[in-house]
Amino acid sequence: HQLDEVTAAMAKWWTTELHQRVIQRALQLHGGYGFMREYAVARDYMDSRVATIFGGTTEIMKEIIGRRLTK
Numbered sequence: 757h758q759l760d761e762v763t764a765a766m767a768k769w770w771t772t773e774l775h776q777r778v779i780q781r782a783l784q785l786h787g788g789y790g791f792m793r794e795y796a797v798a799r800d801y802m803d804s805r806v807a808t809i810f811g812g813t814t815e816i817m818k819e820i821i822g823r824r825l826t827k
């Protein structure tokens with residue numbers, strides 16, 4: 757009972773957007789191979805993308821945090 761919804765929204769926003777930045781750089785590091793599905797980095801690139809959408813989109817996380825700021 758220690759994790760409130762605003763802190764959870766902050767954590768979800770931060771970690772999933774950070775994941776996007778990390779996987780973008782990892783894919784770039786691998787060059788063309790990074791875009792081929794045979795390689796783990798390409799599959800992680802595809803799998804990670806949905807994380808900012810499901811379980812509540814980043815925009816909705818911002819809504820939840822913003823509501824607290826206006827209280």
Ligand SMILES: Cc1cc2nc3c(=O)[nH]c(=O)nc-3n(C[C@H](O)[C@H](O)[C@H](O)COP(=O)(O)OP(=O)(O)OC[C@H]3O[C@@H](n4cnc5c(N)ncnc54)[C@H](O)[C@@H]3O)c2cc1C
Pocket residue numbers: 806809810811812813814815816819
């Ligand atoms: C692979 C996958 C698995 C899923 N599993 C589950 C599951 O197990 N259980 C479950 O209940 N749901 C599940 N979902 C649904 C998921 O939670 C929704 O896709 C998510 O909540 C976004 O809703 P939506 O797709 O209707 O997008 P929409 O609500 O139509 O949003 C479209 C875009 O508009 C933006 N937007 C919407 N409203 C606002 C606003 N007020 N302000 C600013 N921007 C806004 C969104 O951020 C998004 O970018 C899953 C989705 C996927 C893709």
